[in-house]
Amino acid sequence: MHKTRVGAYTRVSTEKEEQINSLQNQRKYFEDYINANPDWELAEIFFDEGASGTQTKTRAGFNRMIEACRAGEIDLILTKEVSRFARNTVDALAYTRQLKEYGVGVCFINDNIDTRAGDGELRLTIMSSIAQEESRKTSERVRWGQTVAMRSGVVFGNNSLYGYETKDGKLTVKDDEAEIVRLIFHKYINEGKGTHVISRELYEAGIDPPRAVKKHWSSTMILRILRNEKYVGDLLQKKYITKDHLTHKKIPNDGSEEMIYIKDHHEPIIDRDTWNRTQRELAGRRPPDEHQYSNRYWCSGKIVCSSCGAHFGLRKTKRNWGTYAVWGCYSHTEHGRRKTDASGNAVGCDMRIINDRSLLECMRFVTDKISGDIDAITDDIIAEISSLPDDRTDYKRTRSYAESKLKETEDKKIDMLDSYFSSVISENEMIKLKAKYDDELLRLQKRLDELSSNEERVKEKTEWLEKIRDAVRRNAVHSEEVYGEITDKIAVYDDHIIIKLKYLDFGFKIRYTTHGWRNEYTTTIESCETVALVNEP
Secondary structure (H helix, E strand, C coil): CCCEEEEEEEEEEECCCCHHHHHHHHHHHHHHHHHCCCEEEEEEEEEEEEECCHHHCHHHHHHHHHHHHCCCCCEEEEEEHHHHHHHHHHHHHHHHHHHHCCCCEEEECCEEEEECCHHHHHHHHHHHHHHHHHHHCCCCCCCHHHHHHHHHCCCCCCCCCCCCCEEECEEEECCCHHHHHHHHHHHHHHHCCCCCHHHHHHHHCCCCCCCCCCCCCCHHHHHHHHHHHHHHHHECCCCCEEEECCCCEEEEEECCCCCCCEEECCCCCCHHHHHHHHHHHHHHHHCCCHHHHHCCCCCCEEEEEECCCEEEEEEEEEECEEEEEEEEEHHHHHCCCCECCCCCCEEECCCCCEEHHHHHHHHHHHHHHHHHHHHHHHHHHHHHCCCCCHHHHHHHHHHHHHHHHHHHHHHHHHHHHHHHCCCCHHHHHHHHHHHHHHHHHHHHHHHHHHHHHHHHHHHHHHHHHHHHHHHHHCCCCCCCCHHHHEEEEEEEEEEEEEEECCCEEEEEEEEEEEEECCCCEEEEEEEEEEEEEECCC
């Protein structure tokens, strides 16, 4: 007689000793529980230590269990309660349904729920919702406790701050790394060097970068060190906050929660005068609006190196005859020409630079072409728009109807559940109606998503066409503003560039040469052809 292959899942949310002991006890409990049933055969006991129940993607043991079920190695999963399996209602339902497709049931022993039973999913929905709400309350209690501790000076967050060691909520200076921190501030404020130059000099000097961050120093690392108030002995906490207890995703604190700042909290690495001078210098060297800086040029973030995949940045050099501006690969800017470091890793890049004037001349050439072909391009895009569902012209009425049907179906489902709990309808009737309403809700939501997607595509492409047409009518197509609006990406190769415009399924492959010197050089377009965009960086 074939025995039922039974697996079990257990989890503790912290790695403290008492929780680890609890985990061992739980494993022993399941071994005894399964072995006591003569019709069962122990497959494996899966477990996770120090893992949150609100996110299954971070639980290795849980995911290994799902894979074992998919492979047909398990017939039944045991777990003590819903909160051990998942504190996220969506995950609990999604995974039990997935396991059901594999022919695997889930038994929640303490909650007396078996997903193989007719009302198993309904009862699971109720219990997992309760578990999710308890998780939210627990999260709020933990955050309140952390805030109280922060106000008393306990350090939370990143334990790998360069220059310090964090232990038991206290910061202690690491002398060897502190010397490098002082060197960075000295190079920036006393020698006037930029972050790119400092990162390169540290790399070339063989100085190891911060732990578990990157293999090499970068300008971003230098900038973070120069701006971190901890190096002057102050402590600012709650720079990032967790708004969603289900995803645990941290986001910048936009003022939703009070930040906690404590001056002279711990031993400083640099003196306050150096700190203040550095912050003034940082403010003076960057443009007033940093957000604007990231997109201050028409092609910022759009030029990509075909060799290493890095983006290009603009570099300006002041000469006695004017300003020389070129776009260069970020990898080359950071680490110079391509080479192999002491660990055998390739760093740097040999990709050529792109003269800013030459790039603008290439864009002028491309916009001349699309200006001449604007009618054909318009016809192509209108044809694509016309291929969308016919109800796009009556979008509001169609969407309103779908939304009203969605609300109506949700109300029917709630009334059905009330009828079941009031014993007006039977369990079998409830199960059939629930399946019907769930299918209808899924179909309606999918329809609403399609309508939103179609509307957005039509809106974007229509606006793009109107901007081009307007620029052509005003004879203003040759402006950096228009270039930025219509350009999607520019890929740089050794002997050509490929310019891809938005909403077009082809690119312009351009070869050019630059003549002259100082501010008297010119650019000649040698060839331009349209190419299919396959495997572009």
